[in-house]
Amino acid sequence: MNPRLLKEVKSVQTLLGLVILQGVLSGILIIAQASVLALIVSRVFIGHQTLASVQHLLWVLLAIIVARAVLTWLGETGSLALATRVQSSLRMRLTQRLLNAGPLYVHAQKTGELVNTLIQGIEDLEPYLARYVPQIAITALVPTIILVEAFSRDWITGLILLITVPLIPFFMILIGRQAESSTKRQWETLSRLSAHFLDVLQGLTTLKLLGQSAGQARGIERASDEFRRATMASLRIAFVSALVLELLASLSMAMVAVAIGLRVIPGRMPFETAFFLLVLVPDFYLPWRMLGTRFHDGLNGMEAAKRIFEILDAPELAKAGGTMRPAAVDAQPIVLNRVGFQYPGRSEPALQGVSAVVKPGERVAVVGPSGAGKSTLLALLMGFAVPTSGTIALGDTPFTSLDLAWWRQHVMYLTQNPYIFAGTVADNLRMARWDATDAEIRRAAERAGAWEYIAALPQGWQTVLGEGGTGLSGGQKQRLALARAYLKDAPVIFMDEPTANLDPETEAELWGHLEALLTGRTAVVVAHRLSTARRMDVVWAMNHGQLEQVGAPRELERVPGLYRELIQAYAPLPEEGHYASLHRAAETL
Template identity: 50%
Template sequence: MVNALTRARASGTIIRMNIDPRLLRQARIAHTALLLTVIFGLAGGLLVLAQASSLSAVIARVFIGKQSLAQVIPLLRWLLAVFILRAGVVLGGEVAANGVAVRVKGSLRELLLEKLIRLGPAYQARQESGELVASALQGVESLDAYFSQFLPQLVLAAMIPLAVLVAVFPRDLLSGAVLLLTAPLIPIFMILIGRLSEALTTRQFTALKRMSAFFLDTLQGLTTLKALGQSHNRAARISEVSECYRRATMGVLQTTFLSALVLELVGTLSTAIVAVEIGLRLMYGRLGFEQALFILIVAPEFYLPLRTLGLRFHAGMSGVAAARRIFEILDTPETDARSQSGNVYRSARLTGSWIDQPVCFESVTYYYPGREEAVLKDISFCIQPGELVALVGRSGAGKSTLAHLLLGFIQPTGGKIRAGHQRMQDIPIEDWRRQIAWVGQQPVLFQGSLVDNLRIAKDDASLEEIQRAAEQAGLAEVVAALPSGWDTRIGDGGVGLSGGQAQRLALARAFLRDAPLLILDEPTAHLDPVQEMALADVTRRLCVDRTVLVIAHRLQTVREADNILVLEDGHLVEMGQHDDLLAQGGAYARLLRAGEGGE
């Protein structure tokens, strides 16, 4: 069935009917359930014909043939069986349709999350997080009606009227011709109204995405807004955004109700035409009573699938509007060079570890998508095994981009990165990242227990390993003071923990991961002096026997670095130790005099 719809779309025989080939490809994963939905629906249509035939026969025999109850008992039993069977078929169709929607939605969410993970933080930082969440949750959810209602109804709208015509034409040629001629009126009006509905539905989903992004940004910055006394102004802005979404939604509902009215009116008028021509011929004795009654019963059922398709059309429109954004994300080119060159399938593995191999950037250049100027320009340097390398520069110099390259979130536009003699592009990303531990200024903590948050670093870590890492990071004392110990649950962003406790948890992750390469983004930068001093010793212990890259925002933290890299406007302008660079009086000395490190 899915293949037939795809061919129809390709040949242009289905016009403006919300048939998206990419959505049809997704439907193939639930093709069995989709086929069952159509079979149950078609069986229901055929049972309607059987029901109409039995009912018309019973009425004709009782009122025209003057038969007794005993004579029509077999037909009444058959009619009862048809009623029961039809109810079972309707239930089976709904169950199968829900199965289609559940499987496809689950698959799409999985694809979307996997794609976002592959695109990495560099892509997500350029997007509104609330909008991405709305696409993954509400956007995918809006496809429920598309797969469970619209697609099956699209097939049934063609098959059930055809079955009715097959049953009507042998009984009355004129009535069959009237049904055939009036049937296209409903799709025509549906398409005309659908053009307006398409624009309104797209506008509604765009308003929903913007409102979701705006509301999430407001929640995340609520503390700052309160501190600056801007919460009332923000509340007024939220009201404006909500009103915009309300107007868009009401516009869609208005069009939907208008469509329902028009389709019901067309269906009623078409049925009335059939009823009038049958009544006139029945009056003059040109049509049998049983035939006339059968046709009158099935005439509304002939138009019902087409009218239902009109209602499902709007549900399908909402799904297609949401799918556009979903597939826009899925179609986003990945900057990961592995996927571009096909090296993701190579079986290369890191030989040894980075503890005994230099990590080198060789003429690395990087352009962010859509930007004409490179953020990193012809960068070349090596991090020797066991070295502590500091990366300094003003804000926007390219420090975070360089760290993202090393973490594998993005890949160089030009040049290459290698570990020993192996190019980064030739190493599976899982193996590459397994060698790295990252500790940032604000650790990313999730809702869950402390153990759950630690096992992000090593999902198969035993409790003994977790406790050992916690002791090394000074987290064990914190856990011992908590009422629920390791089972203590925290909220998103570390709600329930102080800033120092959250950073100890992040450092414990790094100890637990025990990777040879450590990237530090000044984990003590936002702490008070007492907490900073307490964590400084932990950080120094973490750096022992590891290769370390420190993104320095305060230059006093890099004096003991083995090598200092100075970035300026994307260029590596200086490289050396503190005293040597200071004596040169160049970019590093100017940063030091200005007291800047890129914050």
Template identity: 35%
Template structure:
């Protein structure tokens, strides 16, 4: 199973290289050109030494050869710079492409998918995982090609001048790749364990930070601290295991390379002493022997980048392969009008991950400008129905119609522009209170802001804040109480001034007096708008409130509160349970 996952991740990594093939080819070409320059430099250096030692040539006689060496060295530096520029550009381009693909896939998957994921694990995959890709494309891929190309060029050059030394290099060359393959298996397993440990550590740390107040309240902070330390220690051990394998591989490869170079040096020395080899040819072979093994040794160090990229790619492939809703039909339809629309659900079926089918044959009509309240036990499908109306939960069958037009064929951004959604747990971003309000309507003026603050009974809270609307709020609303955060979300929803309102129990976290006051304001605000809301406090519903009772993803009853309060109904059972609470 692990090998199959590694294979899929490696295939995906190769696919990402397609858009940057030109940059990679340029980097490899610059590297190959450097190998030719190295051979030329080695020949000039050996020629200069031979002439200076044995022919007693002076500096004036050798000045052109020396200048040639300097020129070739400078040219090699330029080629090295160009090679690294192309490989680094390839790494950056792939990283940016993958980031765009992940953003698009996350947009397609929607918040319903992300809420089922561990935030820490997801952040680790999207940040640390993507960061591991650049070294793979900038370092490993070009080096993998050069590891076969440069030794071939060097071997041919040495073979033309000193065949016996070339034969030794050829016989010793397989030792390094064979050991690299053997060590690579253990290193790949260790790298995968390390990456999985990092994902778990990220998830645990994020959970601990998010729930720090709860942990302190229940005096469990020390226990969680110990668990995080244990997870960190496990990650440290896995990291050291990867480094041990990497260092051992480098040591063994250096040993084999050094022994091979020593064998070439011994052979050259004996042949020089016997007079069967000229000094220039022997020096040429000795100078190129390290260059023959250098790409293979560099390949060994770059293999770590490949293992990291493959391990991280498995998590990225999981995100990109997650199923998304079928694409909307491209047939043009009339754009929903800005006035309050008529909302109809016909035979809607929908499933959500491991939860299975959450909506089963929903038939529902919310006339334009009216309000319908969804009630039912926890897990009955109320929030899922709101998500389906917003287009965040894909439908398996059935239709959602807006003024007679199927939502599957409508322009979702246009439809969502008419929606104001008030979730049960609204999110507040790190920024000022004003910034969080203006998310609903960035061009809102001060008069509109003051009006919605009064509607949400938040004006007196803002007046007490040290900087008023410009008071900074921490992430998730640090600085405001739970009820104040709910009122901020209500003010933000009112500021949007949409024609369709979707509420998931807007006053659940408020005290009775404040809830009654805000309910009155919301009743006035909702007039003339199409409202679909979820209510958990059934006892607060008026006798003429139109409700639909959801049980197990199915609407079992529908009508006014006065009609459904009779004994024996599902609504009456909910009401009795609410009164006993």
């Protein structure tokens, strides 16, 4: 039993109560059916009565059978409704948890494994919730009712049932431990296979160019075969479990039959009672056998539940924040006071002691070598993580008291590789503002320099784009992202060098539109090119998670320090101009 899942089931305890009630009523009807059937057979076989004399009993038996069928249907429906509600709740909470955790948490996980947990893992909970949990209640109640009735009719039969029944859960426990271990390996193998397969699909171009696609195909084949072996091992244990349970139940029923037969033949037990008990005993062991079967059906769900609750219980990098919404965001400075951040599980901090101020309307370039903490700083400013030390504030309001959802509505983020969702061009633009009119969409596209190529598409802005913007060039994707920024019209802009992957001509053209976007707005730009840094008002030079220099670009070029070292690392050759050397400094930053 998974205690966390049982707590989830308690949220739908009304449905669970109805399912348990169905089990109790079914137990009573089982006894009634056996009693009526025994009475009919006894009157016809022993009393030699005609069909007319037992016709009313046959109608009663038919009514009981129909009632059992209706109760079984209601129980199945209620169990499925119970499972669906719990699954829906967990899926929503898991999705919300991943969204709240932000990109820092998600990027640290295996995407394929997360997808497998969110989709297949949630689906695997259905056998556990709809079959196994209700069966536990039925197994506890129905055999108890039958046992009491058996003792009231014949204490010897009742004693045999009482002595033999503990053997079933004992062997279930022994086999169940092996099954749980095997199912854990199966689930882990499936998660690795899902993650590996997604990695192969995403890196297919690179694999083709490196000539490794065939090798990766063989790797997937090996992983698939490992999953097959793990699955067959689980099935083998399940079949052994079913064999053991059937054998124990059969031997127990045989003992009851022998004990009854030895007393019926000499006439020490009435035929009706003996027949009633023989009909009733199989239904005493049936719930136990069903429990064993449904235990194995629900094992995948129990393993998936462990991963689901592991994600739900993971430390939150991005917390919900508070409720404060300061007025005039465009007039508020962003203040960093000795900000430090350390990723869970890492020994070295990503940021330490960063203190600086982004003034309203100021454009800040963040430069530094790889691993300096630039991207982490942006994530903190967007509220995707909370500093482990120090504070970040919007004016006088700490981010911990800020309504982060409201804050992100006032922020726009442009990255090196903007993501284009599967859907129409208009749908992708309306990601920024769902209530935007067609005229506003066109105006934003024109300001971003995107309208010309959008109009040239087969259906214009109603053209359906593939996942990741299939069919669009890098410059077209950036213009589309820029159009989103114009449409959102946020007072604060964060950028991670949106022109890093563009050729110089496209970069120069895009910067013409970016300059217009940044005018009058507060901006923090992670600059991978020195040409980008020189366009900004202020430069923050970072190294090893620390802020080493702050100042205007031209001023920092003339004083010793990190920024000057980055420039001198790519000093211009005699035949080159200074701007050409700055272009070659991109990779250093």
